[in-house]
Amino acid sequence: DVKVTQSSRYLVKRTGEKVFLECVQDMDHENMFWYRQDPGLGLRLIYFSYDVKMKEKGDIPEGYSVSREKKERFSLILESASTNQTSMYLCASSAWATRTDTQYFGPGTRLTVL
Amino acid sequence: AQTVTQSQPEMSVQEAETVTLSCTYDTSESDYYLFWYKQPPSRQMILVIRQEAYKQQNATENRFSVNFQKAAKSFSLKISDSQLGDAAMYFCAYRSVPGAGSYQLTFGKGTKLSVIP
Numbered sequence: 001d002v003k004v005t006q007s008s009r010y011l012v013k014r015t016g017e018k019v020f021l022e023c024v025q026d027m028d029h030e031n032m033f034w035y036r037q038d039p040g041l042g043l044r045l046i047y048f049s050y051d052v053k054m055k056e057k058g059d060i061p062e063g064y065s066v067s068r069e070k071k072e073r074f075s076l077i078l079e080s081a082s083t084n085q086t087s088m089y090l091c092a093s094s095a096w097a098t099r100t101d102t103q104y105f106g107p108g109t110r111l112t113v114l
Numbered sequence: 115a116q117t118v119t120q121s122q123p124e125m126s127v128q129e130a131e132t133v134t135l136s137c138t139y140d141t142s143e144s145d146y147y148l149f150w151y152k153q154p155p156s157r158q159m160i161l162v163i164r165q166e167a168y169k170q171q172n173a174t175e176n177r178f179s180v181n182f183q184k185a186a187k188s189f190s191l192k193i194s195d196s197q198l199g200d201a202a203m204y205f206c207a208y209r210s211v212p213g214a215g216s217y218q219l220t221f222g223k224g225t226k227l228s229v230i231p
Contacts, residue, residue, distance in 0.1 A: 033218065042223040050217060102149075104161075
């Protein structure tokens, strides 16, 4: 079974702090994704990566950056956390885009910025 | 850009009954994938069912089936014999085919399904 893990289930940070959210997958997947989930808005893509050290902006990249130094690990960075970044963050991974690829999700990190 | 619309923010169903969740999408592409994902309360999001647009036959997975109407750009999910464990948030999602330059999923806003014992 594919396993996608996220470093924390719950996180509380203060405004202005630098925040790291980490995601690890164990299936040698090329693609990794960071989504933000808010009530009434569904999931919105922040960034994705299709290879080590490669990244592409999603729909809402402002205020975020990412790092992918190793294939299995994809980090989301909030350089200076703000209250409007309070949200649920979901990581996902998938194999190289074939006709049968599926995105597998981690359990999520609920981030609260005070 | 593609958009996905789920017009029912919340729905409820009696245990053992059948419920249909609606999803419409907008795209100019002729080939693509459609998905239904399930997110139980405080649990991981998992794939329920997938449909490839070039396939005319509707996908089925046990009690879950879809009604894919390509011309109408409609992709509804039918859950038969509903169980308490079906209570969850359900998301409809769209993805372009490989090579179309996008690996990302475009999600609807979700439908919260409650199952009444």
